[in-house]
Amino acid sequence: MEKFLNLKDPQEVYRDIIQIIEPAVNEEKVPLENSIGRILAEDIFAPEDYPDFPRSTVDGFAVKAKDVFGASYNDPIYLIKKGAINIGEDVSLVLNEGETYQIVTGAMLARGADAVVMREYARDSSENVEIIRGVANGENVLKEGDDIKKGSLILRKGSKILGGTSGLLSALGIYELKVYSPLKVHIYSSGDEVVLPSEVKTRGKVRDVNTYNLFSLLKTENVKYQYKGRLKDDLDVFIKAFESSLEEADLVVVSGGSSKSAKDYTETAINNLGRPGVIVHGLLISPGKPSIVGKVGNKFIFGLPGHPTSCFIVSFLFLLPMIRRLSGLRDFLPKSFAIRLQESVYAKASKETYVLGKLLGENIVSPLPTDSPLIFPLSQSDGLIRIPLGTEGKEKGDFAEFLPWEF
Structure with a gap:
């Protein structure tokens, strides 16, 4: 794993770390x-074949196509009515030349029938049926295995x-x-400044936003997640919490504590717990640069930025793909499509930039403020506008890649 220590390019993280992850769960x-x-x-x-018997796709009359060739309103063809076939019946009837059976949608064809004339193009009497429109072989019929072959x-x-x-x-x-089996995920928040929504907030404190955003992201994934609490700014607290969770969970996630400040302990705690330790610290993206991917034995610890928008973006772009791979899912990358920009978007060429976007129809997106500490624009957004590494932005009217939220 030594080659991963300096990984920062997002595409390399996808290719060299997330894509090669094996499922971490039982069957x-x-x-x-x-x-x-x-x-x-x-x-x-x-x-088995589907369908496993030939059936009619319309209400009408089962026929041999050659018997009604050339039939028209002015030159109808008359067939002998032999009876009716209802849905759910196991039919052993044989259709001979010049004959027809009335049939309903989904009912089995009599042997020898190869088409069905719709009711609208037939005039029914007690003994005969007048056909005023011909049909081709196989018309209005679903044959054995037409949909799925055994x-x-x-x-x-x-x-x-x-x-x-x-x-x-x-x-x-x-x-x-x-x-x-569902992936077991333990979630922590961190920082002495963070309080729960139910707690009294004093000036200088902030309520926990990231944990609840994570809940929304994980709701549709094949996971059993558990919030394990808020970690105090103490290295021993981080180490003991991670150590305990690694015994029970398949993946540990912590928001905050991932930057290079003196009070951010995620990196040190991971490296103290075992090898290979931290394999990514810092991504070439904006926002979301201070992110950590660590591995202890065969289990991952993911450290997310503390600012809500950064945390959400990194979770969507990297944490969710990791969870999907660990859960055994084949298609793990976010979906995207090209869309036209309503306004210009500026970026630093040294980073891959992501901007919140609001869809204004099928073909246009409006950029929203994406400063990391802000939370309201995130709630109004429909996804992310991606400005690739090495690009200094996109002009109004240009096409850009758009990644819609998927949850």
């Missing part, structure tokens, strides 16, 4: 109904189970899944 089996939001611990292959890969290991995914698995008769 377990859960019923399908309890799987929403969980992460698959195995590839899923289709155990044995095909439908979900990859590391995928998150979502609503539509759950329905897919149910349709294929998959009712139990092997998933990763």
Whole structure:
């Protein structure tokens, strides 16, 4: 791990640290109904075709396409009505030339039928059906395996189970899944100046903002997080807290205590606990430079900046991807897209700069004040505008990369 000691470029942190993280959690089996939001611990292959029988996609009349070729309003074709097929019936009927069966959406086709004429293009009588529009072979029909072939890969290991995914698995008769257990995360705030929202705040103190912002970020992740309290400005307190949490948790997170001031103890505490110790201290980003990534044995400790906006941005850009990788998720990087700037954005070329942005429609974003101590602009923002390293900003009307909040 020695090569990580001087890492500061954000892209290197993604590539050389976060991307190579292996899941830090066990595997377990859960019923399908309890799987929403969980992460698959195995590839899923289709155990059967879907659909597993040919079915109609409309209400109408099952036919042989060649029997109704050329049918029109002025030159209709008459077929013998043999009966009706209802949904849910296991059909062993055979359709012969010149015949038709009335059928409803989702019902199984009779053998020999290869298309369905919609009800709107047929005139039904007791014995015959008048067809006024022809259909092509396969029209209004879903054949066996048209949607999913038996044995095909439908979900990859590391995928998150979502609503539509759950329905897919149910349709294929998959009712139990092997998933990763939730990641255990311990969260600390730090600083003698920090008080909880429920405590009396005297002048000079500040209420804990970062912990509650972290809760909002972690709510949709596959984690069990626990707030372990506020750390006093004392090195022994930091060491004992981290040591205790490393025995129980998969990841330890502390906000504040990550800069180079004399009273910031996160780095020293990590290095006192074991190797490899601190592997990143300081990122080439603004805001959020004073950030720490440490590792003790096979467990990580993440030190976040104390200022709320910096803390939130670093958590979104780096802590969440780390949590996702530790949780076994394949896709861990924030999503982004190009969007036009309503106003110019200025940046220092020596750092990768992130600016809060408010969407003003699908194609334009308004930059917001992103000074680290401010908290209101963060609450009004929809995501981040990224100004790459080596760039001194973007002009009004330019396109920029935008990373929407995902939680």
